[in-house]
Structure formats: C-alpha cells, structure tokens
Amino acid sequence: MIQPLAGGMLIGFAALLLYSTLGRVAGASGIAYGALWGGERPWRLAFLAGLAAGAWLAWGLGAPAPQSPSVDGAAPALTIMVAGILVGAGTRLGNGCTSGHGVCGLARLSFRSGVAVAVFMSSGMLTATLLGILG
C-alpha cells in the first residue's frame, strides 16, 4: 500500500509541476500525440525523455521492473496489438487517458473528465471481468 500511494503522489507532483509552471495538463496520451502531430514539441519531447529517464532511475534505485505477459506467439501478440489500437483510438477520440482525465481532469473538477473516467473505468472493468470469466 505504501509504494502505490507514494508512486501515485509522485505522479501527482509531476502533474502539479506542469500545471503550476506551464499551465498544461500532464496527460500521457495527449503529450505523446502532441509530440508527434501537434505543436509545442519541445516541452512535450522533454516530458517524454524525462519519463523514460524517471523510469530508468526508479528501476535503478530498486523499484520492481515491469512484469508483462509474453508476446511470443501469434495469439498473445495479436491480443496486445488489438488492445493497443483500441487504447490509441479511444484516447485520441476522447482526448485523454487515466492521467489526463483522471489525475488532472478530476482535480480540475471538470465534468467532462468525470464522465470520461466513469465510462472508461466501467468499460475497462466490464471487459476485464468478462475476459476473466471466459479465460
């Protein structure tokens, strides 16, 4: 419980730092797409480089490395590709993800973000639970 809470607080400080200096929302999907296809590239690229460095730093300091399912074989690879395409299309259409609508949008008391969080939490739980029962 301590590590998830502390990790969450670091993410919160990250979001507050960006909001209080540049007035921008620290949404992972929006920053990634903006760095590729949008304007204001420099700070977005710096954020992405910082994110990579932060992940390495935490890992080097002893945070557990990500445990991910293997993508050896066609079926698991295809599953991850379908998941990725849906995450990409959904966050692009909905203008945000867990960080943009969740960590930042809820803190801005945005009604739109509250609706988005309720919808993706519900569809995420429904999907994972159905797959859990079937699989």
Place this chain on the structure above:
Amino acid sequence: MSGSRLSIVAGAASGLLFGAGLLLSGMASPANVLGFLDLSQPWNPMLLWVMSGALSITLPGFWLMRRRGRPFAAASFAAPASAQVDRRLLAGAALFGVGWGIGGYCPGPALAGAALADPTALLLLASMLVGAWLADRLHSRA
C-alpha cells in the same frame, strides 16, 4: 532563463517524476492493473491507492493554482480541447476502456515500459500510435 528553455526544464522535471512514480506505483505491470479491473478474481485495490495518492496532491494543488489565477511561467492555463460531453468523448472513453481491460496498459505505463525496452510495452505503444492515427483518419472523413 528564457521562456522556451524554462518550458523544457519544466517538461523534463515533470516527466522524470511521472516516470519514477509509474514504476514505483506498480502500474507499469499490467497484471496489477488487470487485478483491479477484473472483478472475477480476488480484487487488487492497488490502482485505487495510486489514484488516491495522485489526487491527494493534484486536488488541493490545482485548486490553489486556480485561486492564484495564472501559472508561474505562462500567461494562462491551457483551455481543454472541448468542454462538451459529446458522442466523440463517450465513444472514445468506452473504446479506451475496452483496450485497457484487454491488455492492462494505459498510455503512461506503455511509455514507461517501452522506455525500459519491454517487448510487450513496445508492441502495445506502436499499436497505440497506429490506433490514434487511424482515429484521426476516420474521424476527419466522418
């Protein structure tokens, strides 16, 4: 410090905290996320702790900044892409949730995992960018 240099420093510092937080929180491992979303298994509340930790900083912090009226290094707070709850938002959030529930990856953890050269996260991130690109193509035609 010039404005553009300051924005790069602020972006990098924010990203550094964000990436470290993702790893420390355990959210870079999709099994932890799926343990929260999959209610057919013994429930793992980890994601709730991460969200609570983050909001415990951003809720009061954003409120104070709003009261201040403007950010320290920019003229104003960026306006959100839209203020409306429309079909596009609902469809997008629903699709994102389905993909999240299948793989256990949202964009931040995918970026952090890809940075650590995790093959699964790299494949998911590449597919995610394809999905975003496709959404742009389809939506501009609609």
